[in-house]
Amino acid sequence: MKNLFLLLFLLVSFSGFSQINDNFEDGNINGWTEGSSGDWIASANLPITGVYSLKHNLDNIVGTSFITHNISGISIDAGETVWQFNFKNGNWKPSGNNYFGVFLFSDIQDLSGNVNGYAFGVNMTGTNDILTLWKVSSGSFTPIIETPYTWMDSATIGARITRSATGSWSAEYDT
Secondary structure, X not given: OOOEEEEOOOOOEEOOEEOOOOOOOXXXXXXXXXXXXXXXXXXXXXXXXXXXXXXXXXXXXOOOOOEEOOOOOOOOOOOOEEEEEEEEEOOOOOOOOOOEEEEEEEOOOOOOOOOOEEEEEEOOOOOOOXXXXXXXXXXXEEEEEEEEEEOOOOOEEEEEEEEOXXXXXXXXXXX
């Protein structure tokens, strides 16, 4: 795995309520749970904006790495839900072995398990390098929305994913 940087303004919001808003400018990852301790840090090294960004703290390691934040109590059927975040990769192109994404929500905290949920990312299956919104069922990824964007090395993307109360999805990105 190569370095992946993530700036989560993860504004999981609906009906004027914001559940998570973390830009890591406090220099820590308090409130987040790592799959393996030490895999992620709030880093001042090449931040996306500001002084700190969430950064993958591994390099050339084979395996799955994730960090989660509990959002229990949110009902996505209550109204429009919006996720906003920025993410970038280092000087490497994604591949079938170097893929990444942001899970919008899942039914379990261990994202390496038999998860159900939704994710936005690149090459969760395959190698087309296209930024995609995925539905995840029992750990299998099915594309819902494929953007026209093909991920490049050293790319930085702003993302805004919206789900209506009736289950309609939209995915926007800004390079």
